[in-house]
Amino acid sequence: MNFWETITGSDLTREWKAFEARAQALPADHRAAWERITGHLSLYSDFTGRNLMPILDGALGLLEETAADGQSVHDVLGDDIEGFCAALAGEERGRGYRDRWRRQLNRNVARKLKQLGG
Template identity: 60%
Template sequence: MNFFEKITGSDMTKQMKEFDERAKVLPTDYQTAWKEIMSNLWIHGDFTGRKLMPILESALELLEVTSADGQSVEEVLGDDIKGFCAALVGSDGAKTYRDKWREQLNKNVARKLGGLQ
């Protein structure tokens, strides 16, 4: 990745388009699961989402392999896709970027108001 790609995110845009093309080949129930996985994983990313790309790649690969094996989405992911996504990023208590920003804001306000850290 060169400097221009890193700044503009064009490498990620290209990779997301590739993910979308791969997902279009999946059966309908798998496509729905992929969309839900995408929406549930992005909240765990950093500002750019660059750190999520390997996780998204792995999740899509899992869907591709299991659909080719003839398994149902429920067999693979279970009933709780949000829980599946939380497990992918670390744990049920995984912090979202909002949590991280809130924590930093609270530290900054406490420091300004009372000299606390």
Template identity: 60%
Template sequence: MNFLERITGSDMNREMKSFELRVKNLPADYQAAWKKINQNIWVHGDFSGRNLMPILESVLELLEVTAADGQPIEEVLGDDIQGFTSAITGHSGAKTYRDRWRYQLNRNVAKKLGGLK
């Protein structure tokens, strides 16, 4: 990835388009689940969202394999897709911008109160 791709995000756009092409080959219920996961996952991203790309790749691979095996989507992801999304991002170490801001705020307050040097 070169500097221009990193700045413009064209590398991520290209990767998301390839994900969407792969999703079109999945059954309809899997496509709906992917859409829900995609809607819920972005709050766990960093400023650019690049930290979520490997997670999305892994989730898509999981959906492709389980669809090929003929498993129902409820058996794979459960009933709570938002909970599933939170779990996969939490275990992967992805932090939200709110987590970073909270950490910075707490650190600045501690500095002002003399707790940190």
């Protein structure tokens, strides 16, 4: 990856297109699970989304293997895809921008309330 690719994000676009091409080869139920996984994992993204690429690659690989083995999505992921994504992202490491903004807002409000109270 060169400097220009890093700045423009063209490497991410190329990688995302490769993910989508792989996902199109999945059966319909696995493809639907992929869509849900990408939606839930986006909450754990950093500003660029680079931190999610290895996680997404692993999740898609899991879906590809289970589809090849003839396993259903429910057997592999269960009912809680959101929990599966949280486990993949790693609870503490995978905190997203929303969590950081929420903590910052809470700190600022607490500081202002302390100033008003005395």
